[in-house]
Amino acid sequence: MTEKQITLTIDQQSVTVPEGTTLLEAAHQIGKEIPIICYSDKTTANGLCRLCVVDVNNGRVLQPACVATCSADAHVQTRNERVERSRRTILEMLNASVNLTEAPEIQAYIKDYGVDAQRFPEATQREHPLYDDNPFYVRDYSQCVTCWRCVQVCGEDAQYTFALTLDGRGFDTAVSTLFNVGMTESPCVFCGQCLDVCPTGALKPKIEWGLEQGLSADEIRQATRKPKKHIQSQE
Ligand code: SF4
Ligand code: FES
Numbered sequence: 599m600t601e602k603q604i605t606l607t608i609d610q611q612s613v614t615v616p617e618g619t620t621l622l623e624a625a626h627q628i629g630k631e632i633p634i635i636c637y638s639d640k641t642t643a644n645g646l647c648r649l650c651v652v653d654v655n656n657g658r659v660l661q662p663a664c665v666a667t668c669s670a671d672a673h674v675q676t677r678n679e680r681v682e683r684s685r686r687t688i689l690e691m692l693n694a695s696v697n698l699t700e701a702p703e704i705q706a707y708i709k710d711y712g713v714d715a716q717r718f719p720e721a722t723q724r725e726h727p728l729y730d731d732n733p734f735y736v737r738d739y740s741q742c743v744t745c746w747r748c749v750q751v752c753g754e755d756a757q758y759t760f761a762l763t764l765d766g767r768g769f770d771t772a773v774s775t776l777f778n779v780g781m782t783e784s785p786c787v788f789c790g791q792c793l794d795v796c797p798t799g800a801l802k803p804k805i806e807w808g809l810e811q812g813l814s815a816d817e818i819r820q821a822t823r824k825p826k827k828h829i830q831s832q833e
Contacts, residue, residue, distance in 0.1 A: 604670040609677075621652055621663035621674060630676050633685060633707050636745040637664040638795050641755045644746055649707070651684050652676050660684055686711045694721035695769075697741045700799025704743070726772060731780040734788045736807045739772045742800040748773060748792035761786035773800075 601616040615624045625632050636647040643664035651660035653675040690713050698704050726739035752762045761784040765774035775784040793801045808818035
């Protein structure tokens with residue numbers, strides 16, 4: 599059966615797409631880039647970060663382009679004053695609470711949207727211990743934006759291992775193993791897909807981390823042969 603096609607306008611440009619196409623996909627079709635954090639081409643869109651919001655028909659609420667689908671004759675603006683303000687606020691909140699120094703794409707957005715680093719002076723940075731509990735990679739959730747990509751590829755989007763989940767609530771929400779066990783005690787098979795999709799420095803190959811710490815290749819090799827439980831425990 600032929601897919602039903604619909605036509606809409608994105609930034610004054612007409613675009614025809616199959617019904618069910620997301621606004622993000624339609625925008626890409628005409629070469630428009632929309633900033634994303636929680637979505638990647640390897641994970642199912644989950645609509646968590648809201649950075650991809652766009653203006654549809656000057657509606658009361660902005661729509662997340664990664665999950666909202668196109669409607670016929672809609673007029674979409676991917677970047678206007680309202681959209682910019684919303685994206686800037688999200689980035690300012692993230693910047694105030696997460697260490698983003700190793701997140702190049704987010705840093706580029708921060709520059710592009712003119713983020714004010716002093717917008718939330720009372721905000722507290724999220725701090726987590728560094729997890730060095732396996733021979734392959736370290737986890738630093740102080741750099742985690744809770745985008746959920748790693749949880750998704752570990753689960754139904756790729757590996758079906760389900761070693762990762764979200765733990766805690768609100769500000770304290772963080773990625774964790776199930777029951778907070780060390781990675782070698784979890785179902786993790788060290789496929790590395792979580793590192794591949796992480797948009798920040800929260801997940802890092804142990805070799806890279808060791809070299810950054812000034813360890814010699816021998817020291818890193820020894821550490822990888824004899825993994826430590828945790829550098830700091832989660833308690
Ligand atoms: S560890 Fe990385 S991929 Fe996982 S939720 Fe945090 S930022 Fe996202
Ligand atoms: S990229 Fe669309 S909500 Fe995060």
